[in-house]
Amino acid sequence: MSVERPLPAPSAAGPLVLGGDLGGTSTRIVIADSEGNVVGRGAAAGGNPTSHPASAAANFGQALHTALAGLDAAAVKSSVVGMAGSVALGRPDVAAQFEAAWSGAGLTVPPDYIGDLEVAFASGTPEPDGTVLIAGTGSNVGLVRNHQLLRTAGGHGWLLGDDGSGFWLGREAVRSVLQALDLREPLGLLGQAVVQAVLPDRGEHATPQREGYDALRDDLVRTVNSRPPVMLAELAPTVIAAYAQDDETAQALVKRAAELLMETVARLKTTSDKGPMVLAGSVAGESSPVGKLIRQHFAGEVLTARDGVGGATWLALGALDPALATNENHSRLVEH
Missing domain, CATH: 3.30.420.40 (ATPase, nucleotide binding domain)
Incomplete structure (x- = not known):
């Protein structure tokens, strides 16, 4: 302590x-x-x-x-x-x-108000130049020169962007459940965890076989749409937990989230851009499987905010x- x-x-x-x-x-x-x-x-x-x-x-x-x-x-x-x-x-x-x-x-x-990208970069390194990726509830990438933000990619909010973020993970998790219900398929570990998280009043043993595929689907859609959209990010830990238990859907989502974040970095960073990369946010953290995949992908110095x-x-x-x-x-x- x-x-x-x-x-x-x-x-x-x-x-x-x-x-x-x-x-x-x-x-x-x-x-x-x-x-x-x-x-x-x-x-x-x-x-x-x-x-x-x-x-x-x-x-x-x-x-x-x-x-x-x-x-x-x-x-x-x-x-x-x-x-x-x-x-x-x-x-x-x-x-x-x-x-x-x-x-x-x-x-x-x-x-002097500045963006969270510059602050995150400065918290990870005293170097003046480099790249910073934030992936938490949302996602954003910035190129830093002389401690100032030169240009960015992403960061347009949940409606227009935030690919690979906690919001993206939560939304895609719910979409995977809805697809399974549409096709009358059984829910896997992630699907059951999502239903429990979104519809806790139904109890931990709610299944489409017991509740009815259409009824469960409609309740999920109605409940999610009744909340602020950004609250879908609260399901990101559910995806991470299912990933740790080898759920195939969760593993596919984690892999795709890492790919989307790396693609955002690639849109911004060129081979001539030097300096360390700083990762920030819960999704890009050292203990997150998304963050681990990103660290494995990028050569060079990768630091944590x-x-x-x-x-x-x-x-x-x-x-x-x-x-x-x-x-x-x-x-x-x-x-x-």
Whole structure:
């Protein structure tokens, strides 16, 4: 079990930097001094402004206030905030809510909002150039040059993209069940697990033979369509669990997910592009079979993203003074 160590006191005269990582499930803020020592932390619920901008902005403000408690907010001279769904800040009403949260915390330095791809890459390596692949609920690939995003592939959301993501795995799992029911075929291990996950009220022994093929199919369709589509990503662990038990359908889905993600990388990365590849997200993780297949495929250095908020804080140090973006400070911030 990890033990929380007390945060060192900031230098009285030195400037501070702020790093943020705003995702769909959590909002995290770190304050560090110019030597890379963390002097403040704050956390709250999800901060992705795409779906729920008001609550995301409120969570952002809460995390900022917690991180800055006992500190002089005006001493923060540089900030980098990584945000999933940052395109939503293009809406004036959403931007105003986040600005209110920022200024309400007493911060005077302008916030530098960047995408989660850049933060993920910086959390995995201090190298300036390389490639980053995020595969969690959604999926996205980015090419990074001099710590900045040069171009991307994918990342268009569940309706238009997210191939190989957790959402894709969940959707394809449900589709495989519906196909089996249409053809009056028995459900395999994955199919039974999907029915149990989507229709828990039917009990763990629900089968088309007992429930009726059409009735079970219609209930699945009705239930899935009554929920936010992105919730299909919650079935990704079900696919992974069935894969581990040698279910043929699950194994085919895992293999195809890895292929789709690798194809997305191939659309972006050329042979002249150098630097490590950083993998981030639960689907691309080291313990995920999808992530393992991706690591086996790519030659060269493949790294795993670490603490996103640490990566953002390290980038903020570099923005304050490029000389502070050292490998030592990188290790200190992302491996805490």
